[in-house]
Amino acid sequence: MTALDATGLRYSYPDGTLAVDGVDVTVETGERVALLGPNGAGKSTVLQLLGGLIDPDAGTVRYFDETTDADAVRDRLSVLTQNPADYLFNPTVREDLRYGPAQQDRSESEVDRRVERVADRLDLGELLSKPPFRLSGGQQRRAALASALTVEPDLLLLDEPVSNVDAANRAEVLALFSELAADGVTLVTSTPDTELVAHVADRVVLFDETGTVAARGSTREILTDTELLTDCDLRPPQVVRLFDGRGDIPLTVAEARRRLDER
Numbered sequence: 001m002t003a004l005d006a007t008g009l010r011y012s013y014p015d016g017t018l019a020v021d022g023v024d025v026t027v028e029t030g031e032r033v034a035l036l037g038p039n040g041a042g043k044s045t046v047l048q049l050l051g052g053l054i055d056p057d058a059g060t061v062r063y064f065d066e067t068t069d070a071d072a073v074r075d076r077l078s079v080l081t082q083n084p085a086d087y088l089f090n091p092t093v094r095e096d097l098r099y100g101p102a103q104q105d106r107s108e109s110e111v112d113r114r115v116e117r118v119a120d121r122l123d124l125g126e127l128l129s130k131p132p133f134r135l136s137g138g139q140q141r142r143a144a145l146a147s148a149l150t151v152e153p154d155l156l157l158l159d160e161p162v163s164n165v166d167a168a169n170r171a172e173v174l175a176l177f178s179e180l181a182a183d184g185v186t187l188v189t190s191t192p193d194t195e196l197v198a199h200v201a202d203r204v205v206l207f208d209e210t211g212t213v214a215a216r217g218s219t220r221e222i223l224t225d226t227e228l229l230t231d232c233d234l235r236p237p238q239v240v241r242l243f244d245g246r247g248d249i250p251l252t253v254a255e256a257r258r259r260l261d262e263r
């Protein structure tokens with residue numbers, strides 16, 4: 001089944017900037033896909049179009065082979081935009097986390113259960129009673145992510161979900177994404193960070209600087225094509241640069257260590 005099928009997306013901002021110029025994105029259920037590209041490539045705009053937060057000037061987005069109306073699938077779809085403040089507008093973080101499932105008319109106890117579970121998983125314990133604007137940038141991003149997760153979506157669209165998040169919390173968030181994927185949740189992650197891609201995606205849609213798709217392929221195909229990445233103003237991951245031209249190229253440090261140990 002297809003979770004997301006977008007064709008011919010085009011979008012210009014009111015000031016005339018053509019941000020997305022004929023983009024197709026298809027994501028099968030349970031897939032992990034990265035939207036990779038340099039700053040200004042149009043990734044965030046595409047993600048907002050995919051999430052139904054803005055309407056395209058041309059093109060359509062179809063959800064779960066069912067509908068082109070994002071509002072009809074709000075229960076199954078969560079979008080984390082680039083700006084955590086979009087999700088943090090209540091007096092406390094706890095109320096922000098309660099907001100989504102409460103909108104879905106879940107029972108009080110079910111809402112509480114979800115908030116506790118996600119807060120526990122993302123180590124938000126002491127932050128729950130705080131006003132969100134008191135949180136640091138990385139904490140706000142984790143809180144915003146938590147609020148996107150309490151609706152327990154089938155399809156999760158994430159814009160730079162770990163930028164500003166410290167190493168320990170980042171590892172926790174990435175582990176959580178792996179668990180969600182193992183549970184069958186479809187994950188689409190936008191990032192300019194080639195180092196992140198192998199941790200969040202099996203397939204990549206690569207954008208160039210002009211709001212169009214430059215290439216698509218498996219994470220391995222894209223990350224090991226150093227010329228293609230450089231042409232798109234991106235730097236190949238460090239381990240790829242290290243092992244480039246030396247046989248089987250690892251995509252992560254963990255993979256590289258295994259390779260070295262085998263020698």
Ligand SMILES: Nc1ncnc2c1ncn2[C@@H]1O[C@H](COP(=O)(O)OP(=O)(O)O)[C@@H](O)[C@H]1O
Binds near residue numbers: 014017043044
């Ligand atoms: N609200 C806006 N008004 C005008 N131009 C915008 C707006 N938001 C983004 N843009 C422009 O649209 C293009 C794509 O931006 P964006 O989708 O944010 O790219 P990315 O997420 O890949 O960095 C950029 O040229 C950016 O400057």
Ligand SMILES: [Mg+2]
Binds near residue numbers: 044082159
């Ligand atoms: Mg962006």
